[in-house]
Every structure is written in structure tokens, then in C-alpha cells.
Amino acid sequence: MSTVPTIHDVARAAGVSIKTVSNVLNDNPKVGPETRARIRQLIDELGYRPNLSARGLRSGKTSVIALAVPSLRENYFAELADSVIRAAARRGLRVVIEQTNGDRELEIEALSGGELRFIDGLLFSPAQLGQKDVDLLATRGPVVLLGERIFGGPTDHVTMHNSSSSRAAVEHLLSLGRTRIALIGAPVESEDNASSASLREQGYLRALDDANIPHDGQLIVREAHWGRESGAAAIRLLRRSGVEFDAVFALNDTLALGALRALGEAGLRVPDDVAVIGFDNIDEGRFSSPSLTTVDPGRLEIAETAVDLLVERIQEKGDRMPARTIKAGFSIVARESTGFPDASASDTALDA
Template sequence: MASLKDVAQLAGVSVKTVSNVVNGYAYVSAQTREKVQRALAELDYRPNLSARNLRGGRTGVIALAVPELDAPYFAELARSVIKAASRHGWMVLIDQTDGDIERERRLLEGVRDQSVDGLVLSPVAIDHDDLAARTDRTPLVLLGERVLDGPARHIAIDNQRAAREVTEHLIALGHTRIAAIGAQDRRGTGTARLRLAGYRDALRAAGLPYDEQLVAATPSYGRADGAEAMRGLLSLPEPPRAVFCFNDLLALGALRTALSQGLRVPEDVAVAGFDDIEDGRYSTPNLTTVAPDKLQIARVAVDSLHSAINGGGPAGGASDEREVVADHRLLVRESTAGVPV
């Protein structure tokens, strides 16, 4: 690998000048900067990030911990986090918690043992008390709905509003008997609770009754759970004409059940999901869904860690908002409106 000295010799400048160009200092003439940049490109110079990090007492590695690595939403989010981290020259260590409270607690206290500079955590089981009891000083950013009003920065989307928008879309299509798949009653159900609340808000605003028979609880959020819940709903004496699923995997399972029973989607029953995973874009019919801005979530999370690691405080600086609401969009496709996309 080329060194700063090699670049300096080729460019005919001092090592200090090359260092100034590499580190983006402004006080270098345009002519000198151009000469150095040509030498950097010719020698394919790459900074020694390991040495730089060691000098700063850092590893150049951050951690991302999510409940399920095989869930497409978290896989796509991880890719966005890796992309955002690369802008800072960081590598990302990825871990899976399975939503287990003890594992999440160990992550809160044990990241220093893994030699990482910061942690992005999407928790399922821990609560505010767990976060308040944390003694590890590694910078932390939280994703999702589980922990609010804590000492760490928290990034989420407005799940209740987004769920209401999906349900309002189904109502606007003329549906009055709308089911929901994905309710949960166990610990760690902040997302499910908010999406159910948004569903109820839309029904109430439209003057439609809330029917508990049309709300299907699921043990988890996989395709099989959605398929089984849909079988139960379609067996009702008066089955629903539209279904809002709390994630896209549930919706894909529900879609499969509907089609296997000879129903047309959306003519006989409309199906909508949440998360905008790639599978839903290529299903037949493709899936109406809520699209959280995963790139924005990842960028804000990583930039918050960068600020904290460089002295900006535990959540990216005292002046930063602790609660950040990321953008989302409702994407209307064939499974509700029959619109080719």
C-alpha cells in the first residue's frame, strides 16, 4: 500500500501537505490540492484507518443489533446502516437478539467487551428502567417503538399515523368490513399496539364499528402466521372484504391463503401490508404497503453515533432532538387497488 511519503514524493510536496489534503483542510491552494489528488489516484492511496483509530482510542467498528436477521425488513435496514457507516470509514458488527430480554440487557452492558465504538439497537423486550440502569458509556441509538424518553437518541416512524393511512385507503375504496392481522398481547408489543391504534382511529373516524372478531392476533410476524390468521378470518360467517396486515410477511401469507381458496385479490378481498420489503414488490399481485424511509433511519442513527463518538454527547449532542420521527409513504399497488406498478 502506498504511504503518505510515497504520495508526497510523487507530487513534489511535503508529507504534511498530503496529510492536509487527505484530511480535507481548507488551507491548501487549488493547484497544490489538484497535484496531490492526482498522485493519490495514481498510487491508489488509501488511509490507514486502523492506525488512525488506534491513535484516537477507537476501533472503527460499530454494532447493529436487531431481533431477526432473517426478517427482510431488518436485512434491508442492516444494508442501509452498512452503507451509512461506510461514509465514516466504519465497519458494522451485526448481532441478533431474538427479542430476548436478557440478550438485550447484555448488549446494553457488554458492547465495550466487543470493542465497538457505538451501538444501534432495535429493542423488543427492554423497557425504560433497563435503559436507565445502563452503566456502559458506549454511545447508543435506539430504533423502533420500545423505549421512549430515555437518555439515548431514539428513531422511529409514526406507526399509528401510518396504520391509520392504510386503513383510510381501504375505507376510501368502499370497504366497510376490514380485518387486521398482527395484534399481540405479550411484552414488547409497542409496534403492534400502535398499528392497532391507527387501525381503530380510522374506523372510528369513518363511523365504522370495531369488531374484535376481525382482529387476528399472531404469535410472530412470519408468512405462516399471516396465512393461518387469514384462514381463520375467511372461515367467519361474514368474512372481511379487506385486510390490513401489520407487516409485509403477514400480508404475503394472507395473500397466499386467499388465492389458494380461489379468491381474487383485490376483487374479492383486498390485502395491505407494512414495511415495503422487496418480496412485496414482486408478489402477484404486488403488495400495497407502508414504506418507512430505511435510508433516512440508518443515516440519522449512524450520524448520531458519529456525533456522540466525537464528543457530541450520548445521543449526538445536547441540542439534538432525542426523539426523531422518520418519514414514511403509503404505496398503493395491485393488492388493494388493482393498479399495475
């Protein structure tokens, strides 16, 4: 009969004192990086979970944080949630997931609702709140902002290189000799210039400018919903319009997966006739046929960094520090949809 591992088991396996393990769980800087890494690895391997109730009674903290995202049906947010949960567990924290459905009132409630008293801090990815709502971030507890909707606020902010990574995606297609590059998922005209879609479109246009390729509005399909159906519909629209294209940059991977389906239905070979690149590096892209070349925007780094910053604020180590903005690194993950064979088994990360 298996027994629940204890802090004593972790200390014994690591050859350290119980106090050292406790310091790691509480992110005490006294523990060296090698020892810290070894203890965290053993915590994962042994499946040890701290007694959160006892810790809460002693510290006044719940050891619970929240992650508020627009929709777990979107692969990126589902995989981000998984990465946050794993990062938090290594720090002895549990995570409550709140889905806001991209609803403005629910996003405001996530920032100011009574539930905040039951958590130590919040990771918040808004879809509707924007720059004019920056004052709402001055909540009663620690908050780390994710995404592109608000900049320059009073909280720490972890985001991605949307524009430069999109530019690198188009440069990858250009390096393959593709010059008629369609963009699918571009923002509708009413969207603000700071949205992820707008920033990624800007990167697309800059790459064309750098290559002295004129902009062609017929190659840009604007779509507010980034799902498989929209990706497939975008390809069908391009074909009906008669516009020629030899590559597709989809602003997320689910759009790209829908595009792959529609290209196959039309008898177009990928990548021979049309090369395709997506954005987000979701797991599903490794197993599509062909496997999907994509931008990896640094999701794992975003999760780890956001949790670290939140823990600092919870422990009041960062109270006197100004708000910090950190952008994760990115890479192009080359697979079969742009002509890299056997990439589903071993992805090729290109320097960007």
C-alpha cells in the same frame, strides 16, 4: 490487475485536497454539503475504504460500530442492517451485527457486555427490554436506540410513525370503498401499549373511528409471530369464522405475503374481492403476485439518521446536547394488491 483505491485517488477524482476527503470521512462540518455529497459518491463509485487500523491508532477509536437486532430472519431487520452498513461505509465505518433472538439476557449483554470496548458505539433495537429498563441505556459508550420499546431514555432515539402511518394505511383502503377491513398481527392481550403492534392497532382503530365505522372484534386476528405462516393462518381463521371482509391490513409485509397466498388458495381475487396492504416495504413485496401495497416507514431515513446521531456522539460533538428523539417520514406505496397496475415496475408513493 486492479489496484486498491486510495484516498489520493478520491481526492484526485473530486479535484480536492486529501485533507478535504479526510474531513468528509471524519464528518468535519467545515466541508460544504455539495462537496461532501460529491466526495461520498466518489468513495462509493471507486470502492475506497479507509485504513481503519491506522485511524484507530491515531484517534483511539476503532471505526467499528455495532447493530443489535432481534432477528435477521425478519426481512425488515435484514434490510435495516443492509441500510445501516451502507450508511456507515459512507462515513468510513464498519458494522458488527449482533442478533439477540429477542432474548432479554442477550439484549442486556449487548448493552453492558465486554464487547463494548471493541466498538465505538451501538445501534440497539430491543424486543424484550421495555420502559422499566430505561436505566440500562446509561452504558459506558454511545448508544442510539431504535424501535418502540423504550421512550424518554438517556440516549438518542430514532423511530417511526407507527400509529399515524397505520392510520394512513387504513384510510387508503377506505378511500377504495372498503369498509370490512380485517387486521392481522394485532398484539396479544399481554403485550404493552407501547409496542409496534399496539401502536399500529391504535392507528387502525382511529381510522375506523374517523370514518364512523364500528369496531368489529371478529375482524381482528391477534398473533405474536409475524411470519408468512401466521398471515396465511389468519386468513383461514377469518374464513372459517364466516366473518365477511373486503380488505386486509397486515401489520407487516411477511404477514401480508402469507395472507396473499391463503387468499389465492381460497379462490379470492386480490384486489377485486379483497384488497391487501402490508407494512415495512420490504423488497420481496415488489415481486409478489400481485405486488404488495405497503407502508414505507422510512427505513433508509432511519438508518442514515441513526448512524449520523451515533457518529456525533462518538465524536463527542453531542455530549452537551440532551437526548434527541427523531421519527422518520412515511408514505403509502401503492401497488397491485390495492388496484394500482404495473406498480411492481414503478411504485406509486401516496402522500400520507
